[in-house]
Amino acid sequence: MKKIIAFFMVFVLAIGALTACGKKDDNNAGKNGDTGKTGDTYEIALITDKGNIDDKSFNQGAWEGVVEFATANNISHQYYKPEEASDAGYLAAIDLAVSGGAKVVVTPGFLFEVAVYEAQTKYPDVKFILLDGAPRTADYSDFKTEKNVASIMYAEEESGYLAGYAAVMDGMKNLGFMGGMAVPAVQAFGYGYLQGAEDAAKELGLGDGEIKVIYHYTGNFDENDTNKATAKTMYQEGVEVIFACGGSVGKSVMAAASEAGAKVIGVDVDQRYDSETVITSATKGLGASVIQVLESIYKTNDFDSKYGGKTTYFDAKNDGVGLPTTVLDDPNGNAFDRFEKFTMDQYNAVFQKLVDGTVDPIRTITVEDPNGVATAEELVSGLNLVKVQVEVR
Template identity: 75%
Template sequence: MKKITSVLLVVLLVALMVTGCGSSATNNPPSAGTNTETPKDGFEIALITDKGNIDDKSFNQGSWEGVVEFAEANTITHKYYKPEEASDTGYLAAIDLAVAGGAKVIVTPGFLFEVPIFEAQTRYPEVKFILLDGTPHTADYKTFETKENVASVLYAEEESGYLAGYAAVMDGMTKLGFMGGMAVPAVQAFGYGYLQGAEAAAAELGLADGAISAIYHYTGDFAETDTNKATAKTMYQGGTELIFACGGSVGKSVMSAAAEADKKVIGVDVDQRYDSETVITSATKGLRASVVQVLESIYKTDSWSTFSGKTTYFDAKNDGIGLPTVVLDQPDGNPFDRFQKFTKEQYAKAYATLVDGAVDPIRTITVADPNGYATADELVSGLKLAIVKVEVR
């Protein structure tokens, strides 16, 4: 009796630390977050959100949409959990709750789950984990290990960023901006690719050295704040025509500033054209597609071994990145209609160079700052820029 009481107390404590929202196999939209009656065997597929919300129009939402698409098509119960605390402890508590709630597969979107999954993969060997945008490791980065019950999925953000920068300059823009969140590998790669794509387009157009200017800035967070809006507003007032908003909800701040200044934005992770008329395109990751593909390997094709115990990159070669090429609910819609000059044909040509390897954007450069904040000189030399002149703020 004492043992049973202790177990119940542990479950209760975990429940108090975490809030759980989601849906079973229903048609609730990704942002609904409504609780439903718990099925007899619990919720089989779970997603744990990171710092953001499930309707963040970015990483959490894109990943959840993949879960919903697959689960509803195959009548599998599913639910998302939002940790009460954005920390390793909070994320592990959410994982504990999901397992206690019947989860057999848990999707974790983002690098913030690298340390929690390192521990969870041993704690729950019978559960399969899909870790997006990260690889499991200890907090001190001394030990990296991806066990057989984990699929680590990474994306070639530098390729998606490259296409965004290329499109902007080919469209005639010469004053660019970049507002990243924290200088983590994925955000860095987006920014580095963006500058390289702008350089490539400028060279193709025969522009002179220094003809393209780019303001490069990290906000230090992934939040929608007055400070981030003010930063974007200042950039626009200084002549910046377009900002690549690469920081989760930072994008909402940038879109708000762009709307007031009648300027443009490039979205990130998912197609954000539906969030604001200011968004001309988005540097996307195949979040939904990659989640569906890994879930299919578990439930339909018996090919979990393709992903388990290793890191799989989704890139241009397997349609893992890109700019949007369709308009949802509009079969004849033109996803390039917010550009002045850049066309779908030009995009297809640029994309093909990534597929065949003719273009291979640099993903990482040497940065002296321990927090990953590159100087203008480091960006110029590391990315081999000449036509693009960079100012870091």
């Protein structure tokens, strides 16, 4: 009898261990927002990257779009957190989602480029929404977007433009930029930031070189003491606000700003909730873009012609970029209350210029450095800067 009980216990433990491996992030259907209509299957799935679903960044922004659309249309949905943050780990999570009934898989960020490259042919009947990336091989030898994949990019130069414009119109003349690595998205944010500052300075009638910008790439996307020290030095030298454009680099900048009584501009999502130092954020319309692609799949049935098999840029014209205009959980909140002078009316006016094409910020310039780090001269000449004086560190 004891042998039978012992065998039974081992069997139960083994089953439990197998069930735990590669499971969905949790079994709380209500917490994850699914409708629960199809039991353990979920039609729309989101795979998180190495962050969490409440990261106030790509995962959260994309998931909010999934939840809003799926809830309104009574479609079951779930998110899955990979066992490990690697190409293999992301692909395994996609496998799990598809085996769980996913017909649409949302992958938030360029970290999924390799996994989606593999998954797009492995699951030709599943539609993939890849945000901020394009499917590619691990060695960058091949880029290919199959017809079941929507590659979504964002006009970061427009969002950065709005941030630089707002800072100068608010009265700031000493600006900072701390990007992570000089990848295209980060470059575009920075280039737009400088151009927005330039145009605002012209509108205000400021003198040539009156706006000063310290421009720096950290070489990483980390929260660490070195990045905090760099931001601290900038503030000590008189920088009033730093555009923190490098993932967790922003946390280092916020920590330094808090100690210095200075200001920060966030990135990707509204980061005002992370620190009182954040006056605004250069955001990407993650949720809005997810919703629009889902509508093409479920409502207008034009996914194939509109998004499938190609890269689509979301910009001011389709709510793909902008500064935050609302405050969460406060319908009467003022998203511009941390500015001294810059107002919602001023924002709406400059935003409309992006929409109608009156303002069209430069996204790329010629840079000799193979790592993409521009010199001050390249920035000034490539972006036609006169009012803005740049120091690259």
